[in-house]
Amino acid sequence: MPQPLSAKENSLFRQVIRNYEDKQYKRGLKAAEQILKKNPKHGDTMAMKALIINQQGNTDEAFALGKQALMADMKSHICWHVYGLLYRHQKNFEEAIKAYKSALKLEPDSLQIQRDLAFLQVQMRDYQGYIQSRTAMLQARSQIRQNWTALAVAHHLAGDLTQAETVLTKYEESLKVPPSKTDFENSEAVMYKNTIIAEQGDYQRALEHLESISKTNLDRLAVMELRAEYLTKLEKKEEAVKAYRALLDRNAEHPDYYNKLIEVMGIPAEDTAAKKAIYDEYSEKNPRSDAAKRLPLDFVTGDVFREAAKKYLTFMLDKGVPSTFANLKHLYVDSSKKETLESLAHEYYEAKKSDAGEAKADDPFKGEGAALYYLAQHYNFHLSRDLTKAMEFVNKGIEKAPENVEFQMTKARIIKHTGNTQKASEEMDKARNLDLKDRYINTKAAKYQLRNNETEKGLETVGLFTRNDSPAGPLNDLLDMQCIWFMTEDGEAQVRKGNVGLALKRFHTVYNIFDVWQEDQFDFHSFSLRKGQIRAYVDMVRWEDHVRDHPFYTRAALGAVKLYLDMHDGKTLTDGVNGEDKNGDAAERKKAAKKARKAEREAAEKAAKQDPNKPKAAVDETKKKDDDPDGLKLAATTEPLVEATKFLVHLLTYTPKNLEAQLAGFEVYMRREKYVLALGCLNAALALDASHPTVHEHTIRFLTAIRSKMASLPPKVQEVIKSEFTAIAPSTDLEEFNDEFLAKHKGSVPHAIAAIKMKELVDEDEDQASVEKQLASLLGAPGITFEDAQSILTILRGSRSKELDEFKKKAAEKWPEVTAFA
Amino acid sequence: MAEPQPPNLHEGATTGDVEDEVQAAKSAEDRKAAAAMASMGSNGADDANGSTAVDQEAASKAMQSLGGEAKKPEAAVQKKVKVDAADVTLLVDQLDLTKPKATELLKAHDGDAVKAMKASIAV
Numbered sequence: 033m034p035q036p037l038s039a040k041e042n043s044l045f046r047q048v049i050r051n052y053e054d055k056q057y058k059r060g061l062k063a064a065e066q067i068l069k070k071n072p073k074h075g076d077t078m079a080m081k082a083l084i085i086n087q088q089g090n091t092d093e094a095f096a097l098g099k100q101a102l103m104a105d106m107k108s109h110i111c112w113h114v115y116g117l118l119y120r121h122q123k124n125f126e127e128a129i130k131a132y133k134s135a136l137k138l139e140p141d142s143l144q145i146q147r148d149l150a151f152l153q154v155q156m157r158d159y160q161g162y163i164q165s166r167t168a169m170l171q172a173r174s175q176i177r178q179n180w181t182a183l184a185v186a187h188h189l190a191g192d193l194t195q196a197e198t199v200l201t202k203y204e205e206s207l208k209v210p211p212s213k214t215d216f217e218n219s220e221a222v223m224y225k226n227t228i229i230a231e232q233g234d235y236q237r238a239l240e241h242l243e244s245i246s247k248t249n250l251d252r253l254a255v256m257e258l259r260a261e262y263l264t265k266l267e268k269k270e271e272a273v274k275a276y277r278a279l280l281d282r283n284a285e286h287p288d289y290y291n292k293l294i295e296v297m298g299i300p301a302e303d304t305a306a307k308k309a310i311y312d313e314y315s316e317k318n319p320r321s322d323a324a325k326r327l328p329l330d331f332v333t334g335d336v337f338r339e340a341a342k343k344y345l346t347f348m349l350d351k352g353v354p355s356t357f358a359n360l361k362h363l364y365v366d367s368s369k370k371e372t373l374e375s376l377a378h379e380y381y382e383a384k385k386s387d388a389g390e391a392k393a394d395d396p397f398k399g400e401g402a403a404l405y406y407l408a409q410h411y412n413f414h415l416s417r418d419l420t421k422a423m424e425f426v427n428k429g430i431e432k433a434p435e436n437v438e439f440q441m442t443k444a445r446i447i448k449h450t451g452n453t454q455k456a457s458e459e460m461d462k463a464r465n466l467d468l469k470d471r472y473i474n475t476k477a478a479k480y481q482l483r484n485n486e487t488e489k490g491l492e493t494v495g496l497f498t499r500n501d502s503p504a505g506p507l508n509d510l511l512d513m514q515c516i517w518f519m520t521e522d523g524e525a526q527v528r529k530g531n532v533g534l535a536l537k538r539f540h541t542v543y544n545i546f547d548v549w550q551e552d553q554f555d556f557h558s559f560s561l562r563k564g565q566i567r568a569y570v571d572m573v574r575w576e577d578h579v580r581d582h583p584f585y586t587r588a589a590l591g592a593v594k595l596y597l598d599m600h601d602g603k604t605l606t607d608g609v610n611g612e613d614k615n616g617d618a619a620e621r622k623k624a625a626k627k628a629r630k631a632e633r634e635a636a637e638k639a640a641k642q643d644p645n646k647p648k649a650a651v652d653e654t655k656k657k658d659d660d661p662d663g664l665k666l667a668a669t670t671e672p673l674v675e676a677t678k679f680l681v682h683l684l685t686y687t688p689k690n691l692e693a694q695l696a697g698f699e700v701y702m703r704r705e706k707y708v709l710a711l712g713c714l715n716a717a718l719a720l721d722a723s724h725p726t727v728h729e730h731t732i733r734f735l736t737a738i739r740s741k742m743a744s745l746p747p748k749v750q751e752v753i754k755s756e757f758t759a760i761a762p763s764t765d766l767e768e769f770n771d772e773f774l775a776k777h778k779g780s781v782p783h784a785i786a787a788i789k790m791k792e793l794v795d796e797d798e799d800q801a802s803v804e805k806q807l808a809s810l811l812g813a814p815g816i817t818f819e820d821a822q823s824i825l826t827i828l829r830g831s832r833s834k835e836l837d838e839f840k841k842k843a844a845e846k847w848p849e850v851t852a853f854a
Numbered sequence: 855m856a857e858p859q860p861p862n863l864h865e866g867a868t869t870g871d872v873e874d875e876v877q878a879a880k881s882a883e884d885r886k887a888a889a890a891m892a893s894m895g896s897n898g899a900d901d902a903n904g905s906t907a908v909d910q911e912a913a914s915k916a917m918q919s920l921g922g923e924a925k926k927p928e929a930a931v932q933k934k935v936k937v938d939a940a941d942v943t944l945l946v947d948q949l950d951l952t953k954p955k956a957t958e959l960l961k962a963h964d965g966d967a968v969k970a971m972k973a974s975i976a977v
Binding site for chain 2: 716749755756
């Protein structure tokens with residue numbers, strides 16, 4: 033119950049609210065203080081003051097005041113509402129929901145509180161609560177269509193399709209006049225209802241409903257696609273064929289239509305000739321269609337493939353389409369197709385080379401040039417790699433068209449694959465200089481610089497295409513633009529350079545960006561309903577539920593987990609790039625810090641010179657300043673494993689099928705002595721790839737740990753481990769097991785590394801030094817690649833081995849071009 | 855006096871100086887203020903112009919019929935499972951769970967901690 037105020041103060045209070053809404057915080061604050069002078073315990077005013085303070089960026093103080101306000105006036109819904117808003121601002125949605133609920137109890141008729149509560153509930157996926165809120169909102173204003181649709185969505189998301197449909201139907205029945213044909217909201221709502229019927233599995237009824245609305249619905253394509261789908265499900269073959277043909281007539285590039293058409297025509301999968309005939313038919317109708325020409329290559333074989341591929345390749349290379357190889361490389365998993373394509377490309381090239389005379393004046397990238405480009409990519413591709421040949425072709429190409437970005441770029445890529453990141457970065461920068469206005473090549477060049485650990489240069493390069501009006505340089509804009517690739521690559525480069533803080537900073541940035549994506553949906557709970565785009569909204573909500581299965585998240589999280597593990601093991605911090613040039617590193621860092629400080633000062637001066645009344649300055653003021661730009665606080669954590677778990681949990685939840693994730697999970701949980709969870713990760717990894725070298729390591733490490741720790745574990749945990757650890761018998765002689773593994777995978781260097789590493793654990797005769805010696809001696813193993821040598825180098829470096837320098841020297845002799853050994 | 859605090863909201867609110875709180879009837883002013891206040895922080899008002907095509911009466915009738923149906927019994931009553939506090943603690947520790955989550959997991963497995971752990975790591 034609000035405390036009464038005098039008339040004058042009441043108007044002041046209204047002014048506070050107005051000021052708040054108009055974002056005139058200073059004025060609002062003044063007015064609020066005026067009221068509080070006379071009524072120091074006026075809860076509502078205190079609450080409003082708290083809200084304003086919060087908006088000014090002073091969250092802690094706001095919270096304290098918000099609490100005081102509640103103490104002063106516990107029965108005021110305003111105080112509770114403000115309290116909820118403060119929590120919401122802090123992203124503590126659960127507490128916010130509680131506060132809103134209290135506010136609502138005090139003021140059950142407030143539409144606003146109800147609405148705020150509803151959005152929080154759907155954001156938190158509390159569907160039952162959302163249904164309740166939506167029902168209440170509908171009761172309050174049943175004449176608005178939105179409220180009906182929203183209730184249906186609530187039921188739909190909660191999984192109650194029947195109820196969702198009923199709600200929509202009930203609304204339709206209550207209409208006196210049918211909505212006009214151009215009513216977009218109606219059109220979408222009706223289609224939404226149709227998809228709900230279909231989701232219930234009642235395709236007959238869905239089809240009937242669809243037919244009844246098909247004439248007037250505005251989303252023609254969706255109607256056609258759904259109709260074809262329903263007809264297929266109902267096995268009305270002839271009609272379905274017609275429906276898909278109609279779709280293909282609209283769009284002959286959609287692979288799905290072809291597949292579905294072939295399916296409903298009843299053509300068996302083996303009958304490639306009949307299948308190809310369909311594609312040919314459309315290829316004839318649409319001579320420019322790429323899909324009709326390309327897709328049959330996926331399933332035809334032998335001579336038919338050869339002929340079709342030849343036609344396709346000739347057509348594409350004649351035209352000089354740069355993406356030709358990218359269009360075909362997925363076929364390379366089939367080795368006969370790979371060989372065919374190789375020989376076809378050679379044939380084409382030879383033919384063009386001999387009659388090159390006439391085409392000289394033409395675009396150098398057509399015909400012969402395109403063939404060179406194709407062949408260079410072919411020999412650079414990991415399934416058909418021959419870097420010497422690749423280099424040969426790309427150099428011919430460059431000779432032919434020295435100004436062409438594509439050739440130069442491919443050259444850089446080829447060099448990258450030799451392990452020479454330094455040269456690759458230089459060559460890519462050359463490519464960039466061929467076309468300074470191209471963002472793509474600019475991005476590539478920056479990425480190659482980062483791969484070569486040139487972090488500052490990389491930032492500079494990418495900064496050529498960012499908005500640089502912020503004092504913090506291009507990084508700020510990259511952050512605003514949520515440029516995840518840069519954050520990840522830079523983070524990984526910082527890891528290689530040994531800058532723990534910055535690396536963590538970048539990985540956390542990626543983590544936070546995903547959080548932002550999660551929060552971004554908040555706006556759509558109201559927006560999508562208002563716009564009536566329900567189908568897209570439901571899609572979005574479902575997408576948000578698994579947004580962290582994105583490869584970008586996986587990569588950054590794995591990087592962070594690995595770094596935290598190293599921190600826990602004490603492998604980082606003291607480790608510069610190579611240990612030896614640590615001093616140089618520190619000096620460099622100092623220099624960089626000095627530079628940054630100078631830049632900041634200059635920026636501040638510049639800002640001061642600007643008109644202080646400019647609104648932009650005010651924005652900058654409120655914008656939170658990053659209090660840890662170098663991630664030093666992150667690096668100073670005393671609980672790296674706890675931090676690692678934060679990243680890990682999402683990995684294991686959303687990408688359980690990722691082997692790397694399970695391996696990382698094992699590492700974290702073993703160190704935390706959570707053996708049940710570690711076993712879970714191990715078992716999952718075994719199911720994914722039992723012969724993976726690291727899985728072998730983990731099996732041995734788990735059994736070893738269990739043998740020494742088992743007795744100290746709670747009996748119930750022992751029971752679980754006994755029954756669930758089935759990879760090898762608990763009594764296995766691990767030395768023997770390890771030797772068997774080594775013998776079984778003879779010739780594979782990664783497996784040998786794993787087995788040798790484990791010797792220290794299972795073989796009494798071996799110690800760290802002897803293991804390291806054996807690892808180092810792998811350098812002479814047949815078939816060792818520089819990547820293998822690099823992982824040995826990492827191991828040796830991690831244990832600060834005496835073998836390190838010697839190994840590096842020898843590796844550098846063996847692979848002089850690889851930058852990592854230089 | 856004040857109503858009991860809603861559970862787990864925050865500590866310390868129960869001892870406010872509320873003697874001077876006067877329970878007066880809400881004035882029209884306050885209502886207005888409340889309405890204005892309530893519009894804060896929301897994503898813009900969506901006061902759609904109540905579509906004219908809607909028959910108010912029919913709509914509310916439809917509403918009522920819906921309300922009747924909506925009150926279906928909430929999901930099947932969960933069977934009561936006794937959960938040992940020690941088992942909850944064990945699960946919290948071993949599986950890195952929060953207390954409510956651990957309790958839930960235990961309940962789903964008839965209070966058997968071993969079964970619950972096995973299920974949680976099943977591939």
